[in-house]
Amino acid sequence: MVPADILLNVAVGGVLTGLVYGLMALGLSVIFGVVRVVNFAHGEMMTIAMYIALTLFAAFHLDPLVMLVPIALAMFAFGYLLQAGVINFFITKPEHSQFLLLIAIAIIIVNTLLILFGPDAQNVQVAYAFDSFQLGPLIVDATKLYAGVAAIVVAGALFVFFQYTEVGTAIRACADNYTGALVVGLDVGRFYALTFGLGAACVGAAGTILLLLFDVTPTLGPAYTLLAFVIVITGGLGSMPGALLGGMLVGLTEALAGLLFTPSAKSMFSFAILVLVLLFRPQGIMGKKAA
């Protein structure tokens, strides 16, 4: 049997990592909630951000946490242009056309990264990589704590933007009623581009933070795209707190499964959660009505 203090430490680490997963899933949730397009290149977009952070660290020794905002801004621009330049033309096309479009974009991203950076796993070594904080019996890794806090701050900023700014309200209007938004004169295409940009910024921020915790390879994308979906469905569609909660739950499950069973089998447990949620609460933990 694993001692209680180790169990607790691993659990806390899992929840903090899960917050970053939650931030990534939040990006997906925002894009799907508003634009109604399934971003099949979500995990791939995250790896772009990870490689930007990696390159900046390798070239100028810039800490990923310091570069969080600039990288998120760069990803915002990427997302905005992608939506305005390509995806907006597919909004009225059948769902499977959109799927194929984003799968094509995902393939292009993965292989461009593969050509540019090679297939090997890479990571950053920050000065505080092995620091930790002690709170009573609890020992928390500094990187995980910073990562979790950064994820909460970014998610909080996004929440405030959607609830209290005029643009945020307009975007929610586009999501609630597409025709209605057109009728009152909103430039829906522009708001869609803004939303996709915001979703990309979210996943960009998440990727930058995640680089502190994990190695990056060009082929990391699909697994994270799937993880983001599992989290969004678990947490509840269209619920921002739900995405974070779902992220924490998945992070916790993976950490405990890695400790108690074997790390390589950890993703089986997040899929098991997904199946349980679909069985007993198909609308998701924080979701309001059936999906």
Added chain:
Amino acid sequence: MIVRLATGIAPRTLVLLGVLLAVFASLPMLASDYVLTVLILILYFAYLGQAWNIMLGFAGLLSLGHALYIGLGAYTAAALYVHFGIGPWLSLLIAVPLAAAAGAFIGFLAFRFRVAGVYFAILTIAVAEFARVGFDHLNWTGASAGLFLPVAQYAHNDLWNLRGHPLMFYYILLAATVFAFIGCRVLLLSRMGYFWLAIREDEEAARAAGIDTFRYKMMAVMISAGMTSFGGVIYAFYYNNLFPEQVFNISQSILIILGPFVGGVGTLFGPVLGAVVLETIAEGMRTLLGGLGVDVPGTNQLFFGAILLLVVVALPEGVWPWFARRFGVAESKA
């Protein structure tokens, strides 16, 4: 029966079908070993695309996890052969129901709770991934270290045990593709086929008209899954080695669906034409890049992605509907 199957098809289309069959049947005589492996891949994906098309093309259900059924078929047949010496054709008696049961499990989870569209697609990926990680830890099938069949001897063809020359696999796959093509036509003309199309077009209306949508959606998933598992059996005995990381991989599922997407979802020719177009492009690209001396991993795939993007933008319905209009060889309006 044959007359009924052929009614409503333009004579030109029948001629096209005959020519196509003759070309496929005689091609191996002219082909080198390399070309033969490409042809096998084309038929493999044409068959699987046809099976997958039953779900999205007919019943409107998007599955992105067909690697699950490939893997189940491949592992069942290979494990039974390696452990008990049971031949692949007998294994089908277990592999097909097993894959259909897996499909039924997904269908039951999804359709009972109206998990539809995107969420259904995600569920199919999640179950396939679950199986991948599961098989990675299943010692009976060699876990992540892989499961190996005794290497094929090309001296003589043993059809019963599927041991032999690639040419044998080519003709088995050709037969399977023809069978799937005709089978799908039969399904489309059946009562169930019409119910599927009704569900695809408007599920609420179909239910209101008294169609048991749950039942027919389950049928679509189970038939498609069972058919796909046969592809897995062939995979296992053709390649002689199985790794969960490859067989159950999401990219395997994506490869299966690209053919019908490029060729035209919901048509009978689409999956076949799509497989031909995609494999030709992929191999052409490989040869071209090899000839130019470009040897950076990912270049080939990058062009592949770009061409896919081009097809989506330029021919969103797929190549077949465009081709059919252009040459007046449309399938009967199903």
